[in-house]
Amino acid sequence: MITGQTALPYQQEDDLWEPPSRRLARGAGELMVTLGVIALLFALYAVYGKAWQIEAEQRLVEERLDHAWAAAGEPAAPVPGQPLARLHIPKLDRKWAVVEGVTSADLSKGPGHYPKTARPGEIGNMAVAGHRIMSVFWDLDRLKAGDVIVAETRNAWFVYRVTEHREVLPTAVEVVAPTPNQPGVPPERAMLTLTTCNPKLQNWQRLVVFAELARSQAKSDGRPPELGAKK
């Protein structure tokens, strides 16, 4: 600060006048602050916004699944974009209606079933993909060997137990092969494979959880005890 000097003429005439360099710096500052706020907002969208949107879609899909089960019975083949089963993970206190298909439109409704992979309980590999966000597969890494995943269809419960989880590159399509990791080998066991992105909020790996069918029970025999007491 310069003291003991008389103010220059332009400073007296107009308080708003600034040298051009200062105007430029101020404009650049504004621009950067604006971009920073937009980036923060995008982070909020990625973490919370998408989770809320999927939760809203899930409610609709769950309703549609209940209606479908109450009305016509199971269709011969899953219809793309429509729910085909429900998936429960009691350890994470979560359940979802799983839709058929893994396009981004399908996955915006919740977990998606890879087309042409096994259906719940079938011999083969039922492969399901889901976003790594709070309302879907966020905590999938907490599943350890022996943890329960239950697939629910119109007529039956299928209780799977986790056998392993691993991180792979996105190109490792063999994890969704009928016999996981052994493409071309005819399946002998009923497997369930969940895939999501890894690390959280990044996309250079996939987190894969394998589970094998432990037992099944008809809906008429009530809820499987593995699900816990609460509805």
Add this chain to the structure above:
Amino acid sequence: MIYPWIWAKLPGGRFTRAACAVLLLLAAVGILWYVVFPLADALLGLDDVTMEPSAGQP
């Protein structure tokens, strides 16, 4: 210098200007949240979850 310029363009007194500014802000956030961010998210593919032969290639 964008914001003072917008402020100067807004009509009315201090109160109406503030109300208009809030409306403009909400509109901007709405467009970002519902239009721009979903597009950006799809483009960035930060949450790709499927296994595919072509994915992950640089």
